[in-house]
Amino acid sequence: MITILDVHEKQIFESSYTVQGGNFDEAGKVASQIKVILKKLGLQADVVRKAALVAYESEINIVSYARKGTINISVTPQRVKIETVDEGQGIPDIDLAMQVGYSTADAKIREMGFGAGMGLCNIKKFSDQFQITSEIGKGTHLKMIIHIDNGA
Amino acid sequence: MNLETIVRLLDLKVFSGLDKLKTEVLDGYTGDLLSDVMANSKEGDIWMTRQVHQNIIAVASLKDHAGIILVHGAEPAKDTLEKAMKENIPVMGTNLSGFELAGRIYNILKGKKDNAAVDL
Numbered sequence: 001m002i003t004i005l006d007v008h009e010k011q012i013f014e015s016s017y018t019v020q021g022g023n024f025d026e027a028g029k030v031a032s033q034i035k036v037i038l039k040k041l042g043l044q045a046d047v048v049r050k051a052a053l054v055a056y057e058s059e060i061n062i063v064s065y066a067r068k069g070t071i072n073i074s075v076t077p078q079r080v081k082i083e084t085v086d087e088g089q090g091i092p093d094i095d096l097a098m099q100v101g102y103s104t105a106d107a108k109i110r111e112m113g114f115g116a117g118m119g120l121c122n123i124k125k126f127s128d129q130f131q132i133t134s135e136i137g138k139g140t141h142l143k144m145i146i147h148i149d150n151g152a
Numbered sequence: 153m154n155l156e157t158i159v160r161l162l163d164l165k166v167f168s169g170l171d172k173l174k175t176e177v178l179d180g181y182t183g184d185l186l187s188d189v190m191a192n193s194k195e196g197d198i199w200m201t202r203q204v205h206q207n208i209i210a211v212a213s214l215k216d217h218a219g220i221i222l223v224h225g226a227e228p229a230k231d232t233l234e235k236a237m238k239e240n241i242p243v244m245g246t247n248l249s250g251f252e253l254a255g256r257i258y259n260i261l262k263g264k265k266d267n268a269a270v271d272l
Contacts, residue, residue, distance in 0.1 A: 025231065028210025035214055045195075052214050053190050060186075113203045118187035125191070 009076040013041060017071045019062040021088065024112065027063045030071050031056035034082075041075060043148060050126045050146045051080045057119040058084045058142055064109050065089065066139060079128075080146045091134040098124070098132075153177050153261055155219055155242055158198065162246060162256055167228050169219060169242030177218045180261060182254050186211055193217065200253050206232040212241050219243065223250040 015037070017030040035052040043051075055071060062069035066088030074081045091097045098120055105115020124130040129145035156173040159166060166173070178196030183189045184203050193199060195216040201208060204226050212220050219242030222228065228236060228243050236243045246253055 024205075024207065027207055028214065031214055032210060049195075056190060056210070056214055057187065112205055112207060113184050113186040113201075114207075116185040116187050118185065118191065122187055122191045 009078065011074055011076060013037060013073070013075040015073055017073075019059055019069045019071060019086075021063060021066045021068050021086075024063060027060055028056055030059050034071075034073055037073075038075070038080065043075075043080070047080060047146055047148055051082060053126045054082050054123050054144050054146065057123045058082065058144075060114055061119055061140075062086045062088075064105060064114055069139070077148065077150060079148055082142075082144045082146075084140075084142045086139045086141075088139045090136040090138055091132075091140055092136060094132055094134060155198070155244075158257065158260060159244060161260060162248070162253070164221060165245040167222075167233055167243040167245060168236035169240055172219070172240060172242050175218045175242065177261065180254065180257050181217075182250055190215065198257060200250055200257070202226055202250065204229050204232055206235045208232065209235040209239055209241050209243075213239050217241075221246060221253060223248060223253050 019030055031052055034055045035048060038048045038051055058071060066086035069084055069086030072083045096102055100121045101117040103115045103117035109115040123144060127144040128147045131143040134140040155175050155177055158177060159173060176196060177198045179194060181189060181193035181197045182200040184201050186207060189199060189211055193215050197217050198219055198221060199212055199217045200221045200223055202223055204222060208220055209232060222245045225247045227245060
């Protein structure tokens with residue numbers, strides 16, 4: 001187990017958002033809000049870009065596969081942490097789920113251009129630290145860290 | 153090259169974002185898989201797609217695209233248009249296929265640059 005959050009770090013921002021499963025009308029809304037906030041905090045463009053992508057894909061995963069979920073974000077001078085906890089079916093085989101192109105999405109989801117088996121891979125690719133745990137019948141928990149290079 | 157010039161040259165239909173046509177188009181991206189577009193497109197891209205549902209607005213907004221062009225005569229769904237207007241994202245349309253449109257936009261954006269390089 002990696003300890004990602006140092007409790008002594010100074011929080012610049014912290015917030016939590018609820019996402020309803022199946023609600024594609026609102027999908028992307030939380031990621032958009034997170035992007036606006038990170039921009040306002042004056043973070044570098046590439047950090048904002050990575051965090052927006054990670055938040056977006058995580059949000060789409062909750063909408064596509066879970067009953068509901070929470071997206072937590074916290075920012076310190078050193079990093080952005082995005083953590084999602086969902087109530088859903090869980091992932092039986094995480095290694096398989098992490099393979100590019102593997103997806104359990106139904107036709108409706110695929111028709112919209114989601115469910116191409118890229119979401120989790122993108123999240124991992126755009127995060128500096130990535131952790132996934134899942135419990136069948138309960139849900140999935142993701143933790144992502146994006147470093148802020150402040151030249152220190 | 154701004155959106156207005158591309159709209160004029162290719163006779164595109166403008167569904168939303170009329171007041172944002174001065175936006176500079178830096179490059180282009182084609183794709184209908186939203187995760188692919190999220191991962192690989194860039195700020196300032198003109199995004200060409202056949203998807204018409206409202207989630208394309210969130211993607212274009214998150215990626216700071218210059219705008220979206222719907223190909224092959226596609227029109228935005230009603231809620232897509234509403235969202236595009238609310239977020240002021242330029243959504244345009246063409247009867248050209250994705251292949252034709254991408255080729256023409258490539259020539260507009262990069263053709264001259266490439267020719268110039270050859271001339272040197």
